[in-house]
Amino acid sequence: MTIGILGGGQLGYMLALAGYPLGLHFRFLDPSPEAPVGRIAQRVTAEYTDEEALEKFVSGLELVTYEFENVPVRAARCMATHVPVYPPPEALEAAQDRLNEKRLFEKLGIATTSFADVNKQAELDAAVKKIGLPAVLKTRRMGYDGKGQWVLRTQDDVAAVKKDFPNAALILENFVEFQRELSILAVRGRSGETAFYPLVENHHRGGILRLSIAPAPKLNKSLQEAGERVAQKILQELNYAGVLAIEFFECNGELVANEMAPRVHNSGHWSIEGSATSQFENHLRAVLGMPLGSTATPGVSAMLNLIGETPEAAEVLAIPDAHLHLYGKSLRPGRKVGHVTLRAANLEELLKKLRMLPAFFQREEFCLPFKPACTAV
């Protein structure tokens, strides 16, 4: 049984590694001939807009899924006329455009930041008036890892961005005061069965995720339930199948939805070792219509992203229950090239292990030394 995956980066790589034990074969489509999955699976190099290539790609596949949410919706729909495509293309459509995403949250009664769409420079002042300052101006599409975002704190910032106005559809969101950033990984099977991983605390630097702690420190039942309720609403609304990630701000004990990704997610990498079933295996189980795996999470995990550089493997592996994941990508600044997961029985032991990490990690870029962001729960 061969699964087609759109996108051949590290998420696809880890999907394949999780899927081989289930007896699955994989075929990847990626515009880059350097996509790291080429080493371990069949890789087709083609643009997502090349419909002839897409039709050839789907031939013989059981189903198609994606590891990259900026696959053109048109490509997903084109494939869906031949084989099942999960998550449904509607989920792609909602997640690719911040305005659609916000409107979906609003429609489902999910707390989110207030927002206004900004289609041209002339609309910015009205939007600022509506939303107030501070605010964040974002491109509606293709933003990731903090790219395509401008924080506007003062009217001077507004004037500055107007001078060099981005040539793209935009959205202005109010800048919420939050205590920390959390995310939830949710899974829904084709039969409607759902499972949820515990909320994770995420720390970013320069817009890029650097450190996740799972479960989030001081996670209480009501916060977890609030996260699951939000996820459940979206999963159901989109008749979803697969893993869905939702990022939140925690504001005075309440969750404010920021954005979602209709795919496995960087803040779920800890689940490879930290949970009974990884997000990657559960995504495959879900899209195949198999029973979902247990998301039981004994102990606590920390996931540290390796961006553009890798540590001495031996120094990482010397730490008990430390796990190294390299994606086989060439090292370039700003590029996610691997991650490290540390596991421990409880948060106290985990903090001890974080302090045991070699000098390579003991830097502000890694959000170390770790200060729990959580103040009031």
Add this chain to the structure above:
Amino acid sequence: MTIGILGGGQLGYMLALAGYPLGLHFRFLDPSPEAPVGRIAQRVTAEYTDEEALEKFVSGLELVTYEFENVPVRAARCMATHVPVYPPPEALEAAQDRLNEKRLFEKLGIATTSFADVNKQAELDAAVKKIGLPAVLKTRRMGYDGKGQWVLRTQDDVAAVKKDFPNAALILENFVEFQRELSILAVRGRSGETAFYPLVENHHRGGILRLSIAPAPKLNKSLQEAGERVAQKILQELNYAGVLAIEFFECNGELVANEMAPRVHNSGHWSIEGSATSQFENHLRAVLGMPLGSTATPGVSAMLNLIGETPEAAEVLAIPDAHLHLYGKSLRPGRKVGHVTLRAANLEELLKKLRMLPAFFQREEFCLPFKPACTAV
């Protein structure tokens, strides 16, 4: 960094899956063009005796290891003139020949069955006289999964085997009365660092491993220490690097060494989910000279071998914390085509999960219903 692996069966397959996250590449050598690793790694199809192919194979490799202990020692030595080969060819030599193996155990003061070598039919009577009945006549080489073994209980059995005498070097061993079969997986790194997994209880049918329980039920500290002492002696004597498996009979609370395998082992498959570091990852860490990973084993695991047939995947995956491993081999009677691992917090819960397994498994072939073999510990 590319690792060469001799043998391209399921053990190699699982080594590669464990090694990819460490950033390793793999090249396999196997005489069969059907070897399942071909799907996920570079595979060279050649005989182990083809020295030209061997020399070509090692070119550019970091080191060579094996997943199959009947690789000709000559092939291992030939490669060792070009790149490091771990475990050392001496370990292959000791493990390939039951007589060498027994002599090694004897030399190291390790309790084992009494034995006599039988080079021709005419030597059998003297050997029977020395060892007594019941006894087991075994081929010295190439025996596996119970093949090449004849149980001799009476003089009639002796007469029968003499009539159709095997054309091979043989060894006669006394048939020990044992309470159960156990095994230990031990790892030694290139720097001499060692780690041990807990003793595992193994159940065979028709000479093939069907069920392992890890840790072995009612495992006490002194039995575990006895197993580790035996393993430590062998590891040190052979200046070993990699995973070594040793099979024991438990006789009235004492361990009697039966045989060893200088490689990852079927009775260690549970470690993929059941231990902090799998036997596969630890083998790679060991041969690379990396720090060994933690062998901490929270809870209890059961591993069931799939021989020649596979169950409905959905029925297995519906059980919480059940993990399916298919090797991508075509189904043939007697062939190991996959395994299932069940995890639980304790033995009682594990027994409950074994009873939840679908009808496919509830058969004598799977050693179910499970009766702990252990009577006196």
